[in-house]
Amino acid sequence: MPLHHPSSSQHSQSVARVQSLVNQMSPSATVFSAEVVPQAPEDPMFGLMAAFKADDYPEKVNVSAGTYRDNDSKPWILPVVAKADEIIHADPNYDHEYGPIAGTPSFRNKAAELILSSDSPAIKEKRVTSIQTISGTGAVHTGALFLAKFFPGNKKVYVSSPTWVNHHQIFTNVGLPVAEYPYWSEKTKALDFDGMKAAISEAPERSIILLHACAHNPTGVDPTLDQWKELATIIKQRNHLTFFDSAYQGFASGDLAKDGAAVRYFVEQGIELVIAQSFAKNFGLYGERAGCFHFVTSPAPDASETAKRVASQLEILQRSEISNPPLYGARIVNTVLNDPKLFAEWEENLKTMSGRIIEMRKVLRAKLEELGTPGTWNHITDQIGMFSFTGLNQKQSLTMKEKYHVYMTKNGRVSMAGLNTNNVDYFAKAIDKVVREVQ
Numbered sequence: 001m002p003l004h005h006p007s008s009s010q011h012s013q014s015v016a017r018v019q020s021l022v023n024q025m026s027p028s029a030t031v032f033s034a035e036v037v038p039q040a041p042e043d044p045m046f047g048l049m050a051a052f053k054a055d056d057y058p059e060k061v062n063v064s065a066g067t068y069r070d071n072d073s074k075p076w077i078l079p080v081v082a083k084a085d086e087i088i089h090a091d092p093n094y095d096h097e098y099g100p101i102a103g104t105p106s107f108r109n110k111a112a113e114l115i116l117s118s119d120s121p122a123i124k125e126k127r128v129t130s131i132q133t134i135s136g137t138g139a140v141h142t143g144a145l146f147l148a149k150f151f152p153g154n155k156k157v158y159v160s161s162p163t164w165v166n167h168h169q170i171f172t173n174v175g176l177p178v179a180e181y182p183y184w185s186e187k188t189k190a191l192d193f194d195g196m197k198a199a200i201s202e203a204p205e206r207s208i209i210l211l212h213a214c215a216h217n218p219t220g221v222d223p224t225l226d227q228w229k230e231l232a233t234i235i236k237q238r239n240h241l242t243f244f245d246s247a248y249q250g251f252a253s254g255d256l257a258k259d260g261a262a263v264r265y266f267v268e269q270g271i272e273l274v275i276a277q278s279f280a281k282n283f284g285l286y287g288e289r290a291g292c293f294h295f296v297t298s299p300a301p302d303a304s305e306t307a308k309r310v311a312s313q314l315e316i317l318q319r320s321e322i323s324n325p326p327l328y329g330a331r332i333v334n335t336v337l338n339d340p341k342l343f344a345e346w347e348e349n350l351k352t353m354s355g356r357i358i359e360m361r362k363v364l365r366a367k368l369e370e371l372g373t374p375g376t377w378n379h380i381t382d383q384i385g386m387f388s389f390t391g392l393n394q395k396q397s398l399t400m401k402e403k404y405h406v407y408m409t410k411n412g413r414v415s416m417a418g419l420n421t422n423n424v425d426y427f428a429k430a431i432d433k434v435v436r437e438v439q
């Protein structure tokens with residue numbers, strides 16, 4: 001039978017009929033229906049930042065994101081960063097070529113020395129391997145990915161309750177379930193150290209324990225050095241793997257060694273650990289995404305071989321994820337860390353930032369006490385780093401935003417860097433009213 005070839009007008013009629021049938025059947029002909037891809041909620045913090053921008057109330061206050069502001073509520077380009085920037089651009093060899101997969105070696109080495117100290121036995125014994133990442137988030141992700149693929153123990157990550165909200169999704173996204181250990185006591189507005197110790201002791205042997213190296217986010221409460229020592233003993237006994245998130249070194253106390261003390265103590269104890277390091281806050285390089293992931297193995301005759309093997313696998317992961325890391329932020333950090341004069345200036349800049357925050361803590365506490373705001377407010381000055389966990393509940397935190405145009409996360413966290421001599425009075429009065437009006 002000869003094939004029947006429809007005429008072109010017949011053909012276009014039938015195409016139109018099929019098209020209209022399809023349209024009737026399903027108005028949206030996608031395989032990514034709402035059941036398959038449900039609408040996700042907006043990121044709470046980036047949502048708050050956008051809402052703050054859109055608010056035209058003159059006395060609005062932004063204490064949402066952990067980003068430093070000067071006393072005029074303006075982002076601060078660190079003077080040392082501005083200098084490094086000039087040096088980089090004046091370099092006759094400046095170009096935009098690809099960098100190495102693991103990042104520039106001098107940057108990685110100095111980044112490791114910064115957190116571990118330049119005379120760290122782990123560095124001397126070549127037990128460390130470091131890979132440049134997309135800031136701290138990328139470092140946590142790289143670590144998560146590495147552990148998801150290679151960690152032979154209990155593939156569950158124990159995080160503090162509460163913790164930086166992003167920890168949950170970074171780990172679960174790579175298939176590592178998250179469990180919580182107690183950390184913040186509502187009652188004492190301080191560390192629940194007994195609860196924390198018990199949970200870490202009871203976690204199955206060889207679990208992953210995530211710890212904030214300093215300036216815990218969101219609570220601003222850190223273990224004391226003696227408490228860190230107790231934790232190290234438990235972690236060693238239980239053969240856990242420590243995952244330090246270090247996003248605030250030098251920013252918390254203004255002293256780089258002091259803020260790195262917990263990590264350094266764990267390394268001294270020969271504990272195998274990993275570190276996610278961010279330069280967003282301490283260099284004010286938020287959007288430039290400079291960070292590093294470090295793996296530190298325990299002392300052993302074949303320790304440097306272990307570090308080499310791990311490095312080789314990290315490079316494979318990096319190549320498939322981002323190929324090679326961005327240059328600019330790391331160039332700034334590299335320039336400062338490798339020049340003693342600039343380094344000293346950076347330390348001064350760190351003191352300026354941490355000092356202003358510490359001062360605002362004092363002023364805020366004094367104002368609340370002066371107003372006789374119900375409750376105790378010593379925790380504001382006891383806490384350290386970028387954040388204060390005010391103790392305001394969710395309803396109160398939302399009222400701060402809705403009624404008083406103060407943008408803070410609903411867990412009661414306040415970024416102290418958002419406060420200054422111009423707005424702290426308004427802010428304290430808003431807290432005072434909310435605490436009295438809303439239960």
Ligand code: KET
Pocket residue numbers: 045064065066067134135136137138164166212217245246247278279280281286291
């Ligand atoms: N770790 C912790 C504990 C942390 O607070 C942040 C950022 C990061 C890692 C990641 O920072 P990065 O910019 O990727 O280097 N925290 C602030 C910003 C954010 O949520 O992304 C914050 O909590 O406001």
